[in-house]
Each structure stands twice: as C-alpha cells, then as structure tokens.
Amino acid sequence: MLGIVIAAISSTMYLLESHLEKFYIFTPSNLHQLSLEAISLHGNDTASVVSHIVSSLSSTHPAYVNLDEEWVFNNAGGAMGAMYIIHASITEYLIIFGSAVGTEGHSGRHTADDYFIILRGEELAYTPGKGMYEPERYPQGTVNHMKRGVVKQYRMETTCFALEYARGWIPPMLFFGYADTFSSTLDFPTLWRTTWITGKQMLGNLAIGKL
Numbered sequence: 292m293l294g295i296v297i298a299a300i301s302s303t304m305y306l307l308e309s310h311l312e313k314f315y316i317f318t319p320s321n322l323h324q325l326s327l328e329a330i331s332l333h334g335n336d337t338a339s340v341v342s343h344i345v346s347s348l349s350s351t352h353p354a355y356v357n358l359d360e361e362w363v364f365n366n367a368g369g370a371m372g373a374m375y376i377i378h379a380s381i382t383e384y385l386i387i388f389g390s391a392v393g394t395e396g397h398s399g400r401h402t403a404d405d406y407f408i409i410l411r412g413e414e415l416a417y418t419p420g421k422g423m424y425e426p427e428r429y430p431q432g433t434v435n436h437m438k439r440g441v442v443k444q445y446r447m448e449t450t451c452f453a454l455e456y457a458r459g460w461i462p463p464m465l466f467f468g469y470a471d472t473f474s475s476t477l478d479f480p481t482l483w484r485t486t487w488i489t490g491k492q493m494l495g496n497l498a499i500g501k502l
C-alpha cells in the first residue's frame with residue numbers, strides 16, 4: 292500500500308516537474324527591471340521603492356499580490372532578518388527580505404531557483420573552492436542568482452534589503468525557514484504569524500487555480 296502511494300506521489304511529482312514552467316506567473320527579468328525602475332525613481336527611500344514594486348505588481352497580477360504589508364522576523368541558516376510576503380504559492384514565492392542592521396549565514400540548499408535582487412545596500416557571498424578567496428559582491432540593483440541546489444555563505448554588512456524571488460518547489464523550503472525556531476529562537480508567536488500568512492497565501496492561490 293505504502294509502495295503504491297509513494298509511486299503515485301513520485302510519478303505525479305515527476306510529471307509536474309516537467310511542466311513547472313507553466314505555473315510561473317513572475318519572471319526574473321521583469322522583476323529585475325521593475326526593481327531598477329523603482330530604485331531610479333526612489334533611490335535609498337526603500338519604503339517608496341517597496342511600495343512602487345508592490346503597487347506595480349498588483350496592477351499586472353491583481354489576484355496574486357498580497358497588499359497587506361505585514362513584516363515578520365525570519366531566522367534561517369543562522370541569519371536573521373525580516374520579511375514581507377508579497378506572494379506565496381506551491382511553485383513561487385516573492386518577498387522583501389533584509390535587515391536594517393545586517394546579518395550573516397548559510398543560504399540553505401533549496402529545491403527552487405532563487406533570485407536575490409538587491410534594493411538597498413550590498414550583499415556579499417562566498418562559495419568555497421580551489422582559488423576562491425574573494426567574495427562575490429552584489430551591490431544595489433544587481434541580482435544574486437542561486438541555482439537550485441547551490442549553497443553559499445552570505446553576508447549583509449549593514450542595512451540591506453532585497454526583493455527575493457524563488458521558483459521551483461516551495462513547500463520543502465519551509466523546513467529550512469522554520470528550523471532555527473526549534474533549535475534556537477523558540478519564537479513561536481513569529482512562527483505562528485509566518486505560518487498563518489504563508490498558509491493564507493498558498494491556499495488562497497490554490498483556490499484560484501495557482502499552483
């Protein structure tokens with residue numbers, strides 16, 4: 292019985308996997324263009340940059356954008372910051388993530404492609420390897436594209452905020468997003484709010500046929 296269930300799930304996953312593209316509603320290049328436009332209009336006035344991005348997305352993707360700007364802390368991979376969830380579904384999420392004081396940690400090894408578009412400040416990243424002694428630098432307006440399965444150490448030396456877009460399988464990423472709560476922060480009110488917002492987004496999108 293268990294064998295049949297596992298076989299059914301994995302063949303469904305396999306089938307969906309080859310059609311994942313069809314479910315995406317955002318594109319990395321459009322999000323990057325929109326971010327550059329917002330920065331050129333509002334510079335380091337990050338509140339205005341964020342509101343320009345969100346209001347523009349809500350006019351192009353009316354049903355899929357969360358206009359309720361609620362911020363929650365996020366602890367993952369040893370790093371700490373805060374996020375505003377703009378969109379979350381089974382195959383995509385779009386958030387504003389960052390910290391006014393900076394942070395440093397492990398990126399996580401994810402089941403989705405991740406595009407980290409820097410809206411304010413600079414992100415440093417490190418991939419270990421032969422001859423790899425210099426940090427990768429991602430200043431304002433650039434994109435740190437972390438391919439599915441890739442791991443980096445990252446650091447925001449001081450105030451830094453990014454528009455983070457992930458596409459692929461989102462639910463498995465939630466385990467990484469939650470792990471630090473159980474092993475370190477024990478901040479259950481934050482865990483509860485994050486679950487509430489994410490669940491509302493994911494189920495709301497599913498209800499209108501957005502996987």
Ligand SMILES: *[C@@H]1O[C@H](CO)[C@@H](O)[C@H](O)[C@H]1NC(C)=O
Binds near residue numbers: 330431
């Ligand atoms: C934002 O502030 C940084 C640091 O002061 C500066 O280097 C950068 O040019 C500013 N960006 C814009 C778009 O004004």
